[in-house]
Amino acid sequence: MLSVVMIVALAAGDVWRDQIGWRGQTSQMSVSAGQGFELTGPFGKRIIPHQLMRTDTASPMFDGLFAMAQDELKQDSVTAIQDGAFDNGQPIPCTCFVTGVKWPYVWTRDLSYSIDLGLWKFDATRARNGLRFKLSEVRDPSLPQGLYVMQDTGSGGSWPISTDRVVWFLGAGHLLDDKAFADDVYRALNDTLAQDRVYAFDSSFGLYRGETSFLDWREQTYPAWTADNVVSIAQSYALSTNVLHYQALQLAAHQADAHGDAAKAKQYSEQAAALKQAINARFWRDDRRMYMSYIGGDGTPYDTYDLLGTALAVTSGVADGDRAREAIDNYPTWPAGSPVIWPERADQPIYHNRAIWPFVSAYALRAARTVNDPDRIEHELRSIMRGAAMSGSNMENYELMTQSIHVDEGKLSGPVVDSPRQLWSVAAYLDMVSEGVFGLTQSGHIEPKLPTTLVPMLFGRHDRIRLQMPDRTITLVRPATLHGNLLVAGATHVHGSETIVTLKAVDVPSAPLHIDATLYAPASPDAPEVTVEGKGWRVKADGKFVLYADGQRLGRVDGNTYVAQVGAPPCFSATRVDEHGVESLHSPTVCAADPVRISDPWPRHWIAPATGSYRVALRFENNHGPITTGVTAAVKMLVVNCDGNTTQRVPIVMPHSVGEQTSTYAIVTAKANASCRFDLDQGFNMSDLSHFAHYTGGKGGVDGPLNDARMGDLLISPASAAAGAP
Structure with missing residues (x-):
């Protein structure tokens, strides 16, 4: 017999079982006799064949989209890759995963994040082959030799302007059961980390320099003037890239220990601990109770945030205790989903700016699970589902307000580039199902954390839901009552290859979603004018601005101010603050002393x-x-x-x-x-x-x-x- 609580929930939340409505449009999923599923929506119609793995829930929409993600993973599984910038666009043999319809190549960060989001469980051979493709020896015999992870082509001529190649180890760490591959991973760890220590690590800050991971369209996320000058990006420090180095150092310590090198294991462990401390000292912004996306080369704080860096900080353990929960709770979101950056840029087209990226939403879902936040878990899960259902594919990205794959706004139209069956979006959906709903963690443990608000969609009037995989089946049994906001594991029984978890409802603290943030940051001011005046400097800018000197905030200024000399002549930059307290990105920096x-x-x-x-x-x-x-x-x-x-x-x-x-x-x-x-x-x-x-x-x-x-x-x-x- 269903409880009164359950009956109320069923009446309130059953609309996502076979259809999803959004902004006056509807996508419908039906079971197609003998063919699998049929999805119809704004994009047209798509037949989705039966797949090796299946979910049995009360929602044909949920089950069909899981089949669609598997179907798209098959299409992304190839025996050759190609890109116009390599071998003149000729096919290159590689039994691996391609990045998407518009990106038929293997890119270090795309593949590595996709593998970490669970693709290592679906096709370990292709995952390893793709990762091996991104390793390289040195071709110049006059240079120190080694085995290195490649930084793909990018900002200002690639590494060390961009230094997130260490994301490779995030994927590789799941595939160490193959000894030959594990040996390559350990060699690449030692060589790549040593090289980054020489060229990218700043011992005075205790941080690694380089661009934000994945957010590599410079003027979308950095000040507009970096479109023509990326030196400041090379000088700066990014949260996401430093967290990735932290995780690589942790893996290196573990692998050194496994190889019997206690001294090296201790060295890597100490470096990781020091880096965690530096990240928390440098990136945490007390007034926002969030981690900044990046800071300047002199430590200048920037009032800008990114969801991937925040989520990685939480899931990696860099953020712990209250900071982990605050970082997630305070990150703004909108009804369609969470933006990959905040605040947005009013003068930039839609791509990283004003956009939802499903793979980042999947990491945010993991972070929400880490801090037991049922509202955020549900929000990210529904965003991933809605995007796939309304577009008929696991797209690369969506516009933030409409979750559309294209919004026409003249020169600001976008997303500028969008690709169907984007690999990390496919991985995001698969991970949302296997870990986000059924609780299958990276370590193989089953730890469901399911918001009770999702029970009507997933369970309906059934008492259990099931995930069937080639080597195991996970069955979740609904509790008799739902007095609580989160379903977690209660009694667990194993029968052969099936694990049956009876859920229990618990009440956990849950902050409301931060949906009232202002959308845009104000425009950056021009560089301030600095002139010598007495024993100091007169600093002028147009109108009201906030003045910074050598990374320190001096305060708000209207028109001009006098700065007395204390120590070395400083370098100045300026920002603007709007009526909501949102600060712009910084102006170019002007130094008081002529060198x-x-x-x-x-x-x-x-x-x-x-x-x-x-x-x-x-x-x-x-x-x-x-x-x-x-x-x-x-x-x-x-x-x-x-x-x-x-x-x-x-x-x-x-x-x-x-x-x-x-x-x-x-x-x-x-x-x-x-x-x-x-x-x-x-x-x-x-x-x-x-x-x-x-x-x-x-x-x-x-x-x-x-x-x-x-x-x-x-x-x-x-x-x-x-x-x-x-």
């Missing part, structure tokens, strides 16, 4: 005027490729020898540029009157990897490695001694 310019032939020499820290950079021009792509970011090692100091070796990055620009800077120290000598050693970039001998889309490919730029003056200016302090 010393040294243009002598190498080696270059300089006498330090005083004991202290100095900011060192190079003027350069790198015209080897466009700002948006390529593998020829110029990376050098600046070797500094000053009297009375040990040798200082600091990386200098010179991305693809539009005309002459200033490189990333490094902080070096010198004593008063010390004679300093500056030399340049060759660094490393992605063109040095053997894999890119197949690159035909630009320089540094078939014609050989290329790691160079036209270099101008060496720039030296005083820097704050506390630049790296929390």
Whole structure:
């Protein structure tokens, strides 16, 4: 007999069993005799064949969309891949997964996130093959040899502007039961992490530099002026990329221990613990009670947030206790789903901006499960289902307000690019079913956390639902009453290959969804004007603005303000704040001091005027490729020898540029009157990897490695001694 609570729930929530209505349109799922399922909706009609795995619930819509995701995974399973920028677009043999209809290639981050979202359970062979395809030896014999994960073509000529290639280990960590592959993973861990430690790690901040993971359309998420200059991105630190390094270090510690190397295991564990501490010290923003998406190279806080970085911080354990729950509870959302960034940019088209990406929603669902948030679990689950049902495929992305695959708004129209059966969206749906509903975790344990509000859709009047897989069956039994907001595992029984879990209802704290946030951030101001005035500087900008100096917020200013000199001359930037308290992204930075310019032939020499820290950079021009792509970011090692100091070796990055620009800077120290000598050693970039001998889309490919730029003056200016302090 059904309880009164259950009868009320059934009456209130049965509309998603065979149809989903949204914004005046409806998608309908029916069981098609002998053929599987038939889905009709705004896109037309789609027949979905029966699949190897199946769910038995009260919802044909839920069951049919699970079959559709499997059908699309089959279509993404290929024996050859191709991309116009590799081998002149000719097919490359690879028994692996392609990225989607419009992306018939293997990309490091897409594949790795997809595997971590469960594809390792569906086809381990293709998963391993795809990951192996993204490993490479070094083709230049004069450079240190090793086995490295590849950073794909990208911003300013790829790595180390983008440094999220370590996401590869997030996928690879699930496939270590194959010894040969596990040996490659361990070798790649050691080599890749060591290389990132040299070129991307900043010991003063305790963080890794580089662009946000996946959010790689620069001006969509970074200040608009980065469209033509990505040096500041190379100098900055991103939450998601640092969390991925944390997870890679944890895997490295585990693997070192498994290989009997206790000293290396201890080293990696200590590095991971220190990185977790630095992430929490640097990215947490107290006024928002959220983790910032990225911060500037001098620690400047940015009032911008991203869902993937937030979710990874929670699921990885970087965020723990109250911070984990607050980070999820405070991240804004809209009725259709959660945006991948917040706040949005009013001057940018729809893509990462003002968009829902199902794979990110799946990570948000995992994070909501981690903190036992039933409202967020339901919200992300319904968003993933609705998007697939209304578009007839697991699309790459959707517009935030309408969850449409295209909204016509002139130059702001979008999503600009959208692909059916996008691999990580397919993986998101499969993971939503296997873990999000049936509780099958990455470790193989069954830990359902099902909001009671989903019982009418999934159970209807049935007392159980079932997930049938090739090697096991999971059956969830509904409790007799639903006095609570979350269903979790009660009694568990195993009968052969079937695990039967009787659910029990519990009450857990649940904050309401944050659905009242303002949508857009204000536009960034122009760079402030800085002039010398007495023993300080007059800083001016147009109208009201917030002034920052060397990463510190000085406060709100109307028109202009005077800043007295305390220590080294600062570098200034400005933001605007709207009536809701939402802050814009930063203006370009302007430094108060004119640097010393040294243009002598190498080696270059300089006498330090005083004991202290100095900011060192190079003027350069790198015209080897466009700002948006390529593998020829110029990376050098600046070797500094000053009297009375040990040798200082600091990386200098010179991305693809539009005309002459200033490189990333490094902080070096010198004593008063010390004679300093500056030399340049060759660094490393992605063109040095053997894999890119197949690159035909630009320089540094078939014609050989290329790691160079036209270099101008060496720039030296005083820097704050506390630049790296929390």
